[in-house]
Amino acid sequence: MGSFYADNRGTDDSGLRQAAELRAELEELEAVNVRLSATVNRFAAGRRARQRIMWRNRAGTMVILTLVLAIGLMVGVTLPRVFGDQPDEQPPPAGSVENTPTLAPTPMPAQGVVPTDKWVMFYGLESTLNGQPLPVGAVIRAYDPQGVVCGQYQVTEAGRYGLMPVYGDDPLTEVDEGAVPGDRIRLTVNGAAAMVTGPDEPVWVTFADLKQVDLALSGHTD
Numbered sequence: 152m153g154s155f156y157a158d159n160r161g162t163d164d165s166g167l168r169q170a171a172e173l174r175a176e177l178e179e180l181e182a183v184n185v186r187l188s189a190t191v192n193r194f195a196a197g198r199r200a201r202q203r204i205m206w207r208n209r210a211g212t213m214v215i216l217t218l219v220l221a222i223g224l225m226v227g228v229t230l231p232r233v234f235g236d237q238p239d240e241q242p243p244p245a246g247s248v249e250n251t252p253t254l255a256p257t258p259m260p261a262q263g264v265v266p267t268d269k270w271v272m273f274y275g276l277e278s279t280l281n282g283q284p285l286p287v288g289a290v291i292r293a294y295d296p297q298g299v300v301c302g303q304y305q306v307t308e309a310g311r312y313g314l315m316p317v318y319g320d321d322p323l324t325e326v327d328e329g330a331v332p333g334d335r336i337r338l339t340v341n342g343a344a345a346m347v348t349g350p351d352e353p354v355w356v357t358f359a360d361l362k363q364v365d366l367a368l369s370g371h372t373d
Contacts, residue, residue, distance in 0.1 A: 264303050265328040267321045271360045273302065273336070273353070274313025278366040280340060284310030291345075291366070293317045294337040295355070301329030301336075312366075317355060330355035340368045 273293065278285040291312050293302030302317035317336055318329040330336060336353040338345050345366040347353055353364045 264300055265318065265326065266316070267318045267328050269319030269321070269329075269358045270316040271319070271330075271355050271358070271362060272314045273317050273338075273362050273364050274311075274315065275365040276311055276363065277348075278310055278312060278340075278345075280368050282369070285312065285340065285366070289340055290342075291315065292339050292342075293353075294339070295320075295327075295330040295334050296337075297327060299327050299329055314361075319355065319358065332356055338364065338366055340366060343368055 275285075280286060280289065285306050287306050287309055289306040289312075291302075291304045291306070292300055293315065295301050301319075302315050304312050304315035306312050320327055320329050320331050332355060334355045336355055338347065338353060345368045348365045348367050349363075351362040351364050353362065
C-alpha cells in the first residue's frame with residue numbers, strides 16, 4: 152500500500168510540474184505579444200510622424216524657393232531703375248499727346264500662369280478620378296473668379312498633388328495675374344471642373360497659407 156500511494160504522489164507531482172511549465176510558457180508568450188504590439192504601434196506612429204514631417208518639409212522648401220524667386224525678380228526690376236543710366240528727358244510741349252492726361256487702363260488677364268510675390272499653397276492627399284486615385288500625368292489648374300489661371304500642377308504621385316502655388320494679383324501692374332483675398336478658387340482636372348471634397352475650402356485668404364483641398368471628378372474619360 153505504501154508503494155501505491157508513493158507512486159500516485161509521484162504522478163500528481165509530475166502533473167503539477169507540467170501545469171506550472173505550461174503556465175510559465177503562456178506568460179512568456181503573452182509578454183512577447185505585448186512587446187510585439189508595442190513595436191508595431193511605435194512603427195505606425197513613427198510612419199505617421201515621418202509623413203507629417205515630409206509634407207511640412209515640402210511646404211517649407213516651396214516657400215523658400217518662391218521667396219528666393221520673388222526677391223530675385225524684385226532686385227532685377229528695382230536695381231536698373233535706381234542705378235541705371237537715365238537719359239536726360241525734356242518735358243513734352245504743352246498740348247502734345249504725351250502731355251494730355253489719360254485714364255488708367257483696365258487690367259487685362261495674363262496669358263498662362265504668371266508668378267507673383269504672393270501665393271497660397273494648395274495640395275491634395277486623397278484626390279480621385281472616377282473613383283480611382285488621380286492618375287499620374289493629370290493636370291490640375293486653378294482659376295480666380297475672373298477666369299485667370301493662377302496655378303497649375305501635373306500629378307507625379309497617384310491620388311496626390313501639390314504643393315501647387317496659387318498666385319495672387321500684383322496691384323502694381325496693369326495685368327490681372329491672379330486672386331485677391333476672399334476669392335474662391337475654381338479647380339479643374341484635365342480641363343473639367345472638379346468637386347472639392349475638403350477638408351479645406353479653396354478660398355485665397357492669406358499670403359503663404361497652406362490648404363489641403365482634395366478633389367473628385369466623375370464621368371470623365373481623359
